Amino acid sequence: MLMLIRMTPLPLISLLMIYGVSSADWGVSYSHSHICALKDSSVIMSCTYTYPTGHQIKTVFWTKNTVKGVEPPDLSEDPEYSQRLQYLGDKQQNCTIRLSHVTQKDEHTYCFRFTTNKGGIWLGYPGVSLTVKDDPDLQVESPERVTEGDSVRLTCKSSCTLTDRATFIWYRNSQPLTERRDTNNQLLLQSVRREDAGRYSCALHGHTYISPDVHLNVMYAPKSISASISPSGEIVEGDSVTLICSSDSNPPAEINWFKGGTFVGSGRIYSISKISSDHSGEYKCKSRNQHGEKYSDTVTLNVMYPPRNVSVSINGSVEIVEGDSVTLICSSDSNPPALNFSWFKEDESSAVGSGQSFSALQSGRFYCEAHNQHGSQRSDIVTVTEDRENQTKKLI
Structure with missing residues (x-):
């Protein structure tokens, strides 16, 4: 005689055995033991079940919150579930269901139960625990x-x-x-x-x-490299000057400075205090990180300074025939170049000539003074002498 097989919700599953049938032949397997769903969404509880060969499935249904000693209810017959519960399985192996429009009231533990034609009854405990949330987290x-x-x-x-x-x-x-x-x-x-x-x-x-929020950090090689000079106006010898390199890169780039092809400094800012004419030239910066490098266009540092190294020379032969004039030339080093020149004879307060050249018609001690907008400087004194014996004028 066949005996009843029944799965009860105990920590240790008990099974009344049918002669010649092992409990290993019976079972219910759920894809997920816990499901979290959004309010008003549909939930699918995937499920499969097994039973011994020779048995045929008689009834299948899902139930909830099983209690020991109490016959579990069929949810498809519950008015709260009948319109929302759809059995997607069969009477062979699949026991999947869909529960629609879930709310917090549906937060229960759901189990699948089946019976066979030979009196077998199996309840798939502990089942699927359902949590319903208002927000998707x-x-x-x-x-x-x-x-x-x-x-x-x-x-x-x-x-x-x-x-x-x-x-x-x-x-x-x-x-x-x-x-x-x-x-x-x-x-x-x-x-x-x-x-x-x-x-x-x-x-x-x-x-x-x-x-x-999650921050997306995009790394890239240097680009948009530019060099600038501050102050941007006229720079005079003795001023303080700052060269600034702007670079767009991620991560921030290492900056190096070059004058011509010679390395002169590093850092986004390259400062020069008490600048001199020797600092004049073309500068550029190089921006480099692990993704690449790039040079800026060159900028020209043009340092202005007053005349210096002013000197007087004679135009043509030193030997001049008596009665001729001696042409003296005034030279200087300045930026911008000196355009104004004054000539003086020693012990005379007023200038005796102007322009870069001066014709000395008589003997004497002369000097020139060169001028630009940044200052002036005079030359050393030169002496024009007349050699009456040889009838010549000479520059000493």
Whole structure:
């Protein structure tokens, strides 16, 4: 005679054995022992079951909150579930169900129960525990850093089970990416650019909850390199000057300065105090990080200074025939070049001539003075003598 087989919700499963049948032949397996779902969504509880060969399934149904010694109710006959519960399984192995429009009232532990034609009864304990939440509790998963040109995939994850119809909305810096609304939970950025860097978050269409921000850090080689000089106006010898290198890069770049092809300093700011004419020239900066390097265009440092090294020379032969004039030339080193020259005869307060050249018609001691807007300097004294015996004038 066959005996009744019944699974009861005890910590240790008890089974009244049928002669020649092992308890290992009976069982219910759930894909998930706990499911978290959003309010008003549909939940699928995937399930399979086994039983001994030779048995045929007589009845199948799902129940909830089983109590020892109490006949479990069939949820399909419960008015609160009958319109929302759909059995997707069969009477062979599949016992999956769909529960629609779930609310917090549906937070229970659900179990599958079946009977066979030979008196076997099995209850799949402990079953599936269902939690229902108002908000999706979203989190964005993203790589901490990417390099410009890479493809990046951001994933919006929820602690609750979402339906296949769930639609995600993505935000960058709190602004919606309207072109990125999709039915999957991933945001793909192909050939990422530095403009793609920022704070990303996601939301579920129809819900007000927005995930916490995740920062996407896009690394790239230096670009937009430029060099500038401060002050930008005229620079005079003795001034203090600052050269500034601007560079757009991530991570921040190492900056080196070059005058011509010679390294002269490092750092975004290169300062020169009490500048001299020797500092004049073309400067450029080089910006470098682990992703590449780039040079700026050159900037010209033009240092102004007053005349110096002023000297007098004679134009032509030193031997001059008596009666002729001697042409003296005034030379100087200055920036800008001296354009004003004055000639003086020793012991005379007034100038005896102007211009870079001066014709000395008589003997005497002369000097010149060169001028630009930054100052003036006089030359050493030169002596024009007349040799009456040889009838010549000479410059001493």
